[in-house]
Amino acid sequence: YTGAMGNVWGTLMAGVFLVYFGNKIGMTKFEWGIMSAIGSWMLLSEVLSAGLTQQIGHRKLLWFLCVSADRSLRMAGIVAALLLWRLSMPHAGIALVVLTSAATFLGAMGNPPWFSWLADLIPEKQHGEFWGRRSAWASISIICTLIPAALCIDRIPENLKLTAVICFFAAATFIGLLDIILHGIIPEPPMARLKDPGHRRNMMTPLRDREFRPFLVFSFAWTFASTIGAALFTVFILKDLGCDRNLFGTVVATTGCYLMGATLTAKWTGTLIDRAGAKSVMRWGYLFWAILPAAWFFFTPGNVLWLCGILNFISGFSVSAALNAFMKIQTRFPPAAHRAMYIAVSNCANYIAAGCAGLAAALLARWLDGWTWTPLGVHFGLFDVLAAISLILRLYAALFLIKPIRERSAAVAAAA
Template identity: 25%
Template sequence: MEPERSLRLSIWEGVLAILFLNWSTGVMVTGYALALGASPKALALLGALPFLAQLLTPLALFLRGNRKALAGRLNLLSRVLFLPAALAGFLPEGWRVPTLLFFAGLSQLLAAPVGVLWLSWMADLVPEERRGRYFGFRNALLGLVGTLGNLGGGLVADRLPLPLGYQAILLLGVGAGLLSVLLLRLQSEPSESPSPPAKKALTIAWQDLAYRRYLGLVFLWYGAVMVGGPYVIPYFVRVGGLSMTEVGLWTVISATSGLLFGPIWGRLADRRGHGVVLRWTSLVAALMPGLWLMGSREFPWPIWLSALADALAWSGLGTALANAALAHAPKEVRNSYLVLFWLALGLGGLLGSLLAGSVASLGWGPSPYHLPILLSLGLRLGVALRLRRP
């Protein structure tokens, strides 16, 4: 019965969890922040929060107990603590955005070690020869569910008074996130290999020269992505003229296409390695902001075309980045390798988000969003070309 039973449960658990994660860190919380009057700098900080949270991933090496119990408790606390952020719209105007940022950040900081714990657990649960296919299918399905959620959320947000529609969706997301914790606890956990002390394990991982070079590329990539990342949805709404319902439809097109592309990338990764997938998907993701910049209220079709490019790129890229880290890692020090991966991701994304806020505040271009997105395109392309080198 195992690991098949737990792998099926993991998919259902992910379906519920992705609703919370998408709504609390993506399109809906960005729309909520806009409705509360967030400035470009506040939007950049909101986009930086998931990456700032990754700075706490080393705590995973020092936590004691089995991975399943720790992941369940941390997820439970983080999702409960998002409730004040969802209710921030009821506060006096000057308190709304700071309260949203504070509790959204606190929620994500508490959940930060879960990524390492969960991925280490899943690496023991999923047979190595199936990782590409399993995670390719799981991630593509979760992408579809999450974006259907965004579409439904957009419909609610457009039809209820601001910001009540956003609040209703965010509260529903908290409920889905709490239910996912119950399913997480029903899955089995294989025994974990004994590992050296945290400091020694981190030293072993850091002394791996090839892995250190890979971490440098991860850092640069997420920095490049997040220079423009916080402004994609505001650009779609303010420049492209899309309603939140249409933003949700955009994400549905991307996710539906990702359900096709994800398993294809997964099979390619199982046959030829994750490096091949990284090289091709990063190039597509690097060129994609050009489509956004071509779009406008009068000429929106490049924005809609970018939904297909988004699916083609990210249905393989995110999975390949994490699986390439796993492929580098010896089993006995796997967690330390994953900690360094999440740190590189978090530091790169945080630095990119801070740069995004500074660039947007210059006020150059037709909108505050054009210059950061253009800069992101150039930086992404530079990193993607480095990934294409042997």
């Protein structure tokens, strides 16, 4: 239940509704790209959190403090941006970027203690099945919340839509805070702690681990490849393809279809990971994920929603399986005492890559603003450039960088 509530909070506070809100208060594509970049770099706070986790040994308390601050400050950022916009004062978009990034910094600090807590709580041989079942519950909850919310906004008068979005943000914040309180009933197993919790030495351990480096390289390369195309995807379909006039259809196509596919296959793919191995599932899951940008070249205002819906439904089982397999390797590769730091360092590789990709997308959006190319009557613009870059880099990562990855370190394998 807590997983479902947390996912409902995250979906309502981000994605389509946040982009709709930001566009209404005048955010530009450049500001969206900068928000993506800064937000990604703020996630580097996980390294600080991992060190604190190993030193204090109380994962539940650290998670509670960080996540509570994140969810409260995120709502405060929306309220501040709205007030600046209502008062016709400048920099409403900048206020949203700054406060949302600060919330992201605090929220990221909750990840290492939470994943370490989860890995100790769930038996390794049941990890994939458990996460698949949890993902199914979360997907059903999001579908039952997000689709009615989008339908409601489409049906009400234009002058009330922004107010309704703010109400959904407030409701999501209440659900998110209630989710934190309910986490208190989940037991926290004793934590394996290091004899010498020196932060710098612990932080360097994953980087010096040659067996772990292929995983870090793949994480960095894949995150950059996917983010440079995805950073402005929602902005593009809402603003340039007119999907902001049909939020219900947009939510169904971009989120609902994906979650339906994930829900129908979550238990099966989770069991497959436990039996066939996480690396095998990663290979085919990421390969399918890699070819998705090829379809973006064919998006038009008339076909974007149904084409997105078909692709996302298929992605529901392939992409969710790939992510489940990725997380199993990430949490099971290191020895238990080093788990929080390994998770933090691997996540930080993703965040640095995502920040660089978001910044690159923002700069391309500024440099190519209004640029078009029409060979033989076929129209190409900014988003086609981003899709082409993303497609090439994704294929390289999926085809060549997964093979060297090991599922468990030699020390963990020997102990098992």
